[in-house]
Amino acid sequence: MSDYSKFNKKKNSVGIIKKKHVVFSDKIKLESGMLFGPISIAYETYGTLNSDKSNAILILHALTGDSHAAGYYDEKDIKPGWWEFMTGPLKGIDTDKYFVICSNIIGGCMGSTGPSSIVPETSGHYATKFPLVTLGDMVTAQKKLIDYLGIKKLMAVVGGSLGGMQALTWCVKYPKMVVSAILLATTARHSALAIAFNEVARQAIMADPHWNNGYYYSKKKPNAGLAVARMIGHITYLSDESMRKKFGRRLQDKNNVSFNFNTDFQIENYLHYQSKKFVKRFDANSFLYITKAADYFDLAKEYGNDSLVMAFSKALAKFLVISFTSDWLYPTYQSKLMVKAMKKSGLDVSFCEIKAGWGHDAFLLPSERFIEMVKNFLNNTYKEI
Amino acid sequence: MSDYSKFNKKKNSVGIIKKKHVVFSDKIKLESGMLFGPISIAYETYGTLNSDKSNAILILHALTGDSHAAGYYDEKDIKPGWWEFMTGPLKGIDTDKYFVICSNIIGGCMGSTGPSSIVPETSGHYATKFPLVTLGDMVTAQKKLIDYLGIKKLMAVVGGSLGGMQALTWCVKYPKMVVSAILLATTARHSALAIAFNEVARQAIMADPHWNNGYYYSKKKPNAGLAVARMIGHITYLSDESMRKKFGRRLQDKNNVSFNFNTDFQIENYLHYQSKKFVKRFDANSFLYITKAADYFDLAKEYGNDSLVMAFSKALAKFLVISFTSDWLYPTYQSKLMVKAMKKSGLDVSFCEIKAGWGHDAFLLPSERFIEMVKNFLNNTYKEI
Numbered sequence: 033m034s035d036y037s038k039f040n041k042k043k044n045s046v047g048i049i050k051k052k053h054v055v056f057s058d059k060i061k062l063e064s065g066m067l068f069g070p071i072s073i074a075y076e077t078y079g080t081l082n083s084d085k086s087n088a089i090l091i092l093h094a095l096t097g098d099s100h101a102a103g104y105y106d107e108k109d110i111k112p113g114w115w116e117f118m119t120g121p122l123k124g125i126d127t128d129k130y131f132v133i134c135s136n137i138i139g140g141c142m143g144s145t146g147p148s149s150i151v152p153e154t155s156g157h158y159a160t161k162f163p164l165v166t167l168g169d170m171v172t173a174q175k176k177l178i179d180y181l182g183i184k185k186l187m188a189v190v191g192g193s194l195g196g197m198q199a200l201t202w203c204v205k206y207p208k209m210v211v212s213a214i215l216l217a218t219t220a221r222h223s224a225l226a227i228a229f230n231e232v233a234r235q236a237i238m239a240d241p242h243w244n245n246g247y248y249y250s251k252k253k254p255n256a257g258l259a260v261a262r263m264i265g266h267i268t269y270l271s272d273e274s275m276r277k278k279f280g281r282r283l284q285d286k287n288n289v290s291f292n293f294n295t296d297f298q299i300e301n302y303l304h305y306q307s308k309k310f311v312k313r314f315d316a317n318s319f320l321y322i323t324k325a326a327d328y329f330d331l332a333k334e335y336g337n338d339s340l341v342m343a344f345s346k347a348l349a350k351f352l353v354i355s356f357t358s359d360w361l362y363p364t365y366q367s368k369l370m371v372k373a374m375k376k377s378g379l380d381v382s383f384c385e386i387k388a389g390w391g392h393d394a395f396l397l398p399s400e401r402f403i404e405m406v407k408n409f410l411n412n413t414y415k416e417i
Numbered sequence: 418m419s420d421y422s423k424f425n426k427k428k429n430s431v432g433i434i435k436k437k438h439v440v441f442s443d444k445i446k447l448e449s450g451m452l453f454g455p456i457s458i459a460y461e462t463y464g465t466l467n468s469d470k471s472n473a474i475l476i477l478h479a480l481t482g483d484s485h486a487a488g489y490y491d492e493k494d495i496k497p498g499w500w501e502f503m504t505g506p507l508k509g510i511d512t513d514k515y516f517v518i519c520s521n522i523i524g525g526c527m528g529s530t531g532p533s534s535i536v537p538e539t540s541g542h543y544a545t546k547f548p549l550v551t552l553g554d555m556v557t558a559q560k561k562l563i564d565y566l567g568i569k570k571l572m573a574v575v576g577g578s579l580g581g582m583q584a585l586t587w588c589v590k591y592p593k594m595v596v597s598a599i600l601l602a603t604t605a606r607h608s609a610l611a612i613a614f615n616e617v618a619r620q621a622i623m624a625d626p627h628w629n630n631g632y633y634y635s636k637k638k639p640n641a642g643l644a645v646a647r648m649i650g651h652i653t654y655l656s657d658e659s660m661r662k663k664f665g666r667r668l669q670d671k672n673n674v675s676f677n678f679n680t681d682f683q684i685e686n687y688l689h690y691q692s693k694k695f696v697k698r699f700d701a702n703s704f705l706y707i708t709k710a711a712d713y714f715d716l717a718k719e720y721g722n723d724s725l726v727m728a729f730s731k732a733l734a735k736f737l738v739i740s741f742t743s744d745w746l747y748p749t750y751q752s753k754l755m756v757k758a759m760k761k762s763g764l765d766v767s768f769c770e771i772k773a774g775w776g777h778d779a780f781l782l783p784s785e786r787f788i789e790m791v792k793n794f795l796n797n798t799y800k801e802i
Contacts, residue, residue: 064676096555164676223683224660225652231685232648234678239641247477256624263617264649265609272748275609281715289713291449291549293619293705297712299609312581328674330666343433360745363657 045112046078046120046127049103051143056176063166070152073177074099074143075135078119079127081183086417088183089125089410090174091115091134092191092198093395095265095322096314098142101134102127111335117398124406125352126135130187130413134176137170137198139322141315145172148249167194167233167329171201178209185209187417188410189349192216192395193362197329200370203347204335210349212413216395219362220340221330226361229268230323233261237316246317258316258404259307261339266306269392271358275299283304295318350380352409354402356394357387382409431463431505431512434488436528441561448551455537458562459484459528460520463504464512466568471802473568474510475559475578476500476519477583480650480779481699483527486519487512502783509791510575514799520554520562522583524707526700529558532698533634544702545631552579552714553760556586563594570594572802573795574734577601577780578747579707580712585755588732589720595734595799597715601780602740604747605725605755606715611746614653615708615716622701630752631702635671643701644692651691656743656776660684725758735765738792739787741779742772767794 052075059069076099081088091101093114102119104112113134118124125132136144139162147162177187189199189210196218203210222230240257243249279299283289295301336343351374355367364385374381386402388394395402434704437460444454466473476486478499489497498519503509510517524547532547563571574584574595581603588595607615617774620634625642627633664684668674680686721728738757740752749770759766771787773779779788 075550151540160678221666223657224655224664224666224682227666228648228655228660228684228688229654231682231688232652233647235641235648236624236645238678239621239625239645241626253426256620260617260621260624260645263613263620263793267613267617270610270613271610272745279609281606281612282611293545293623295613296608297616299613303613303616324678381453416682 043376044120044123046103047115048106049076049078049271051076051099051105053089053143054177054180056173056285057178058221060169060172060176062163062373063168064164066163068163071138071147071173071176072143072145072149072194073135073138073173075133075177076100076103076113078102078132079130081131081181085183086185086187087129087414088131088133088178088181088186089188089190090178090186090202091125091132092174092189092195093117093137093327094191094195096310098140099134099136099144100131100142114396118403118406120272124296124403125190125410127409130410133181135178137173137322138173139170139315139318139325141318146315147246147317147321157247159249162256162317162321164324166199166325167197168205168334170197170325171205174198175200175206181279185211187413188212188214190214190216192393193218193327197326200331201329203206203349203351204331204343205349207346210347210416212306212351212409213349214352214409215354215367215370217359217362217392219366220332220343220373225368227327229361230327231266234320234323236264240362243316246320246356248316253311254316255311258311258319259304261316262307262310262314263303264363266303268361269391269393271360271389273358273389274391340369341376344377345373347374347377347379349412351382351406353381353383354405355385356390356392357385358389359392359394360385361392421489423533429505429508430501431488434461436461436490437486438528439562439565441558441565443560445554445557445561447548449549450760451548453548456523456530456561457534457557458520458523458558460518460531460562461485461488461498463487463517464515466516466566470568471570471572472514472737473516473518473563473566474573474575475563475571476504476510476517476585477559478519478522479575479576479578479580480711481695482527484521484529485527486517494717496795496796497619499781503748503788503791509788510795511792515572515795518562518566520559522707523558524550524555524703524710526703531700532702532706534742542632542634544634544711547702547706549706549709551710552582552586553590553719555710556583556590557593559583559587560594561589562770570596572798573597573599575599575601575791576603578603579711579778582711585716585774586714588734588736589692589716589728592731592733596802597736597794598734599737600739600752600755602744602747602777603750605717605728605758607712608751610801612712614649614746615712619708620707621645621649622705628701631705632699638696639701640696643696643699644689646701647692647695647699651688653746654776654778656745656774658743658774659776725754726761729759729762729764731761732759732764735798736767737790738766738768739780739790740770741775741777742770743774744777744779746777
């Protein structure tokens, strides 16, 4: 990791950037059949769109991500965007060469319309009156942003985890608009195991009396439930190996255990710390909506009459699929299933399983090989267009 | 599984049995240093103790188990004990040949003293005034029962998961009393991953306002929190493969998803159903106490100055260690670490990894190979004594 520490310095960054908002006042048709709008989209852009508008890359964020993929909000800001190591001048996604867009998904809570948004012409929040949006609906909203920016074709859609599901959806829903796609640590549909973890996390939120059927915005928030949900998620993003290396059975404060229900082990303290940070920045209802959308996502069922090969036969993009050895949430076999179906559909696909001990979260951690693969794939795509 | 369905018939059962209780009025010294008593132990026995008292086998139950390993409580009882397929006439643990004992652990809630017990000479429950008991303390209490039964030597201690940890503790704490030990799907200490899951489950219980610092016995119980805790546990007992085979992405009620936060998938419904059943029979405080005891358990640290080889050098028993391929809670590598240390200590140990798709719970499911291995190991032990 140390080799890439230089990429975290501000001098290699896109620098100071500004979060933008655009409101689309006409309604979109959701997959549930409902008409919904207006929709506000929060987004950021890095780099410059070239004259023929052929160098645009759309970055798609994961469950708890946002539009802030790279850069800093002001001079005093010490925390860069969530994919700073990958996105910037001369980096994997080279902002000297490409025009990079990242937008917050609808249903989220980082600036785009979601359950915490105010219902137009009222003073109340949507809360659980917000419609259940799918991955397809998220992409429909993103398409409006891309149209608004005057871009006819995306040179690449790039995403990990839930971002990968959005990228997949782009490729089959708007095939003519996508030249290439990079899919990281993702799946064409959730396994029963992934659904099970999400459902338990949702139950933890809904069991918190402060959840109050989603109507908590002017009251005490369901932070205890959301913290448990986050801890469950967090465990699934790590791996047995990474936890063993990072924490093992090391005790928190002393050489002896407490013989009570306080925090004894460092792993416990880490989960508490992470979940406390998380509840400050994330909305419990958005957690419910986005995990449900992820559980519903089923590329084969929605686009291929239950056949992944048929679903991919709609796509025109060339693909780079990357899985990580220790990812047990979306294990390599799920990436291989996609790759097999892509090949059967005659698509141009490169696949790589990267050896990484960090579990599902590996796509959020820098490694030379990972960055070079993304860089080379985009370079080649750029040359071909 | 069907080959062994015959073992579930009453005719192959130990038949109608009775749960017994014994109270030890003197206090025991807990590993925390505290003196604690009196202690009540709930237990059951099957088969007959031979004249030289050499045919006794102690079965040790897992987290949510109890003393009811085999048989039925009355003629109308349709649900046999939890290890009926393994325990009975001519079965793996042959009650025609052996005298079998199974007792509820202290800290539990199935008849032995635990947080839900009444504090002597009061009308109040221990609740969280109950001391934090360790695996060593559980075994100290079991030793009192074995002494009370007049048994000097156990032909075998047998346990899966937390039961395996008790069996391990028996072998190093009272080595002269244990001739052999069968350790199933267990570990010499919890990984950070296992601790993480337990801690999130505990947080789910303690986040439920009905938990009320453990004082809920005369009030509404923290069932919502306990249900989430159980669901977390349940997922770790299964495997990706078993869930895929049993549930996949099958929908619960109809061909379409609900577009709300109801139960859509069968896996969700299964977890809800199981957790609802569970909260009726299990005490939330016991869940806290027992999981904490499991997290504290560290055979090397407690008995070998951090060396597993040194810990096992205290043992005299011969061992059968069995792990299951799809167990990701206590994976095979953890059994292998034990076996390696046992061999280095010069112990007689047989090890087998059984191919099973059912995850950690595999030791609770019948398979011919598994039953035969237990049977043969006990047969050989019996011949040698």
